[in-house]
Amino acid sequence: xxxxxxxxxxxxxxxxxxxxxxxxxxxxxxxxxxxxxxxxxxxxxxxxxxxxxxxxxxxxxxxxxxxxxxxxxxxxxxxxxxxxxxxxxxxxxxxxxxxxxxxxxxxxxxxxxxxxxxxxxxxxxxxxxxxxxxxxxxxxxxxxxxxxxxxxxxxxxxxxx
Numbered sequence: 001x002x003x004x005x006x007x008x009x010x011x012x013x014x015x016x017x018x019x020x021x022x023x024x025x026x027x028x029x030x031x032x033x034x035x036x037x038x039x040x041x042x043x044x045x046x047x048x049x050x051x052x053x054x055x056x057x058x059x060x061x062x063x064x065x066x067x068x069x070x071x072x073x074x075x076x077x078x079x080x081x082x083x084x085x086x087x088x089x090x091x092x093x094x095x096x097x098x099x100x101x102x103x104x105x106x107x108x109x110x111x112x113x114x115x116x117x118x119x120x121x122x123x124x125x126x127x128x129x130x131x132x133x134x135x136x137x138x139x140x141x142x143x144x145x146x147x148x149x150x151x152x153x154x155x156x157x158x159x160x161x
Contacts, residue, residue, distance in 0.1 A: 037114025044068030084141025
């Protein structure tokens with residue numbers, strides 16, 4: 001789906017009902033996990049709670065846009081192989097040749113699609129099937145690419161001087 005205000009595309013990955021037990025009884029809330037991206041190198045993930053589904057999704061979407069990261073895309077793929085780990089989830093993402101397509105499964109595919117990466121190969125190596133931790137590990141792998149791009153920009157600036 002596309003958010004009309006910001007123009008970002010987003011997907012709802014998970015909706016769960018969570019309970020808090022108080023002295024007066026149980027309080028129910030809805031937790032939404034949303035991945036948002038502009039398909040041009042920006043991607044974010046948001047996890048928020050609300051009283052109903054629409055409120056939780058809107059809050060999670062705003063959180064995903066606010067906490068977005070930049071992903072370097074070179075020839076519609078990533079510059080080099082990266083690995084991300086969060087909790088028990090471990091994800092390996094490799095660059096692929098032009099025309100190979102996106103070979104990924106689960107929430108990692110959603111993360112790569114919304115970031116704008118068209119050619120990549122990924123594998124979930126971890127032992128968890130939790131979509132939130134898999135998505136977070138894919139984001140942590142893509143965060144590692146930013147270090148490379150910053151150093152490359154500094155090298156290019158020093159060449160111009």
